[in-house]
Amino acid sequence: xxxxxxxxxxxxLLYIVVTSRLKTYVSILRTQGILLSAIMVFPFINHLSxxxxxxxxxxxxxxxxxxxxxxxxIVIDLDVKRIVEPSIQPFNFxxxxxxxMSVMFVSAHVLSxxxxxxxxxxxxxxxxxxxxxxxxxxxxxxxxxxVGFMILENGIFLFGTSVAGEMPTIVELGAMLDVFVVVFLMxxxxxxxxxxxxxxxxxxxxxxxx
Amino acid sequence: xxxxxxxxxxxxxxxxxxISPLLVGLINKQKALLTGRIxxxxxxxxxxxxxxxxxxxxxxxTASFVSRxxxxxxxxxxxxxxxxxxxxxxxxxxxxxxxxxVFAYLLGLAxxxxxxxxxxxGSSFEGMGAAREATFAVFAEPIYFFTLGSLAxxxxxxxxxxxxxxxxLDNPTSLVFIIxxxxxxxxxxxxxxxxxPIDDPNTHLELTMIHEVMILDNSGIDLFLxxxxxxxxxxxxxxxxxxxxxxxxxxxxxxxFSVFIVMLLLLTALIAWVETMIARFKMKSIxxxxxxxxxxxxLNLLIYTFVRQ
Numbered sequence: 012x013x014x015x016x017x018x019x020x021x022x023x024l025l026y027i028v029v030t031s032r033l034k035t036y037v038s039i040l041r042t043q044g045i046l047l048s049a050i051m052v053f054p055f056i057n058h059l060s061x062x063x064x065x066x067x068x069x070x071x072x073x074x075x076x077x078x079x080x081x082x083x084x085i086v087i088d089l090d091v092k093r094i095v096e097p098s099i100q101p102f103n104f105x106x107x108x109x110x111x112m113s114v115m116f117v118s119a120h121v122l123s124x125x126x127x128x129x130x131x132x133x134x135x136x137x138x139x140x141x142x143x144x145x146x147x148x149x150x151x152x153x154x155x156x157x158v159g160f161m162i163l164e165n166g167i168f169l170f171g172t173s174v175a176g177e178m179p180t181i182v183e184l185g186a187m188l189d190v191f192v193v194v195f196l197m198x199x200x201x202x203x204x205x206x207x208x209x210x211x212x213x214x215x216x217x218x219x220x221x
Numbered sequence: 222x223x224x225x226x227x228x229x230x231x232x233x234x235x236x237x238x239x240i241s242p243l244l245v246g247l248i249n250k251q252k253a254l255l256t257g258r259i260x261x262x263x264x265x266x267x268x269x270x271x272x273x274x275x276x277x278x279x280x281x282x283t284a285s286f287v288s289r290x291x292x293x294x295x296x297x298x299x300x301x302x303x304x305x306x307x308x309x310x311x312x313x314x315x316x317x318x319x320x321x322x323v324f325a326y327l328l329g330l331a332x333x334x335x336x337x338x339x340x341x342x343g344s345s346f347e348g349m350g351a352a353r354e355a356t357f358a359v360f361a362e363p364i365y366f367f368t369l370g371s372l373a374x375x376x377x378x379x380x381x382x383x384x385x386x387x388x389x390l391d392n393p394t395s396l397v398f399i400i401x402x403x404x405x406x407x408x409x410x411x412x413x414x415x416x417x418p419i420d421d422p423n424t425h426l427e428l429t430m431i432h433e434v435m436i437l438d439n440s441g442i443d444l445f446l447x448x449x450x451x452x453x454x455x456x457x458x459x460x461x462x463x464x465x466x467x468x469x470x471x472x473x474x475x476x477x478f479s480v481f482i483v484m485l486l487l488l489t490a491l492i493a494w495v496e497t498m499i500a501r502f503k504m505k506s507i508x509x510x511x512x513x514x515x516x517x518x519x520l521n522l523l524i525y526t527f528v529r530q
Contacts, residue, residue: 014397018520018524022517025520029509102508109515
């Protein structure tokens with residue numbers, strides 16, 4: 012069942028590469044949050060306890076409810092143009108993503124011979140990390156960079172569940188707090204610089220001086 | 222190579238021949254209802270075909286024997302490929318090892334002759350349509366091979382009938398495979414049958430269409446052959462998709478058959494819905510759309526190398 016959810020996770024990654032609407036980005040982020048919390052619950056479905064449920068529930072609230080809502084709020088407040096401006100052809104971007112994904116799956120296949128990892132969640136997690144980095148590299152809008160960062164973080168979460176059955180609670184909660192604060196700060200920053208830069212585009216950020 | 226000939230195998234063939242115009246009628250009716258119109262009756266495609274048989278066939282003065290040959294070859298190739306598809310657990314007339322490749326290239330042959338016929342007529346519009354059709358066919362072919370190819374790879378069979386036989390519904394991995402494959406199969410169907418996000422079947426503005434522009438100068442029995450083969454093509458791809466739910470007929474053939482019919486009906490509803498909701502893509506974003514479907518197929522293949530180990 013974990014494998015099934017990981018594959019759906021991979022499908023969301025492919026979709027985020029081809030889509031060009033900000034709204035879809037946010038809804039994909041929400042879907043990924045739901046999938047991740049489900050992946051975390053499934054191995055322990057037979058012996059649930061409050062201790063085990065803390066992380067999935069927190070991640071559901073943060074990843075699937077608060078952060079998408081917050082990003083939507085920023086988009087509405089700042090009146091950001093609703094289309095994602097890529098700096099690369101979508102076709103090439105998709106080719107690049109598929110190539111990297113194949114490399115990830117093959118390396119996961121090789122690695123699973125030596126170490127006890129689950130190959131499919133492992134490969135999807137690494138693909139998510141790479142797609143997140145690609146989104147940060149190839150997109151111009153600041154708010155999309157936040158989404159790319161979130162996808163990267165989702166990949167790290169999935170990676171944690173694929174390597175160890177159960178990550179230490181305090182580590183996961185710490186990571187989640189980190190991400191939340193980063194997204195929050197990014198939102199505040201974007202909000203503050205809007206008087207100087209009307210279009211939130213990284214290409215003009217070089218002009219940001221004291 | 223062993224070719225099975227049996228009376229039972231005639232049933233899928235006759236089913237495809239008889240029902241395919243009705244399927245198109247269903248799609249058109251639902252499309253009309255969704256946009257708030259009453260629409261043409263369900264049997265309209267049959268009437269259209271009947272009307273075309275009574276019309277005179279006219280050839281352009283620049284046309285050579287190729288444009289006389291092309292509709293017949295295209296129709297025959299589509300007919301033969303429809304002989305290979307199973308419905309439920311009924312064995313098709315043609316079924317042998319490696320028929321997935323023959324199936325793909327028979328459809329390719331049909332398209333090739335259609336392109337040749339379009340270029341032979343000598344109209345510049347049809348040359349343009351032929352060029353577009355050829356370009357998008359290049360991107361559509363990998364979808365087929367990655368989807369059915371990964372299935373062949375997993376099951377270890379290379380015959381369509383055996384592949385669909387080997388799908389089991391009892392493990393969740395098979396289930397997710399069905400989901401993933403049906404997405405890419407749906408994209409393939411929309412492309413190959415030139416439906417809405419790729420091509421608009423209703424438009425008659427030459428600059429925006431792909432498939433319809435190629436048959437602009439055909440009339441009478443030639444147009445009948447082209448129209449009928451495009452109806453059959455939709456049916457073929459609908460069956461290709463609906464057959465993922467074949468395993469239901471393992472318990473009971475009638476259950477399997479009714480699941481199959483329900484799947485066909487759902488598919489027509491889905492096509493009508495997609496065509497109502499989504500506008501036609503810009504020409505330049507079509508390759509990207511098709512590559513997305515191919516990427517889903519590649520993902521399939523990647524995943525199932527793990528499951529097999």
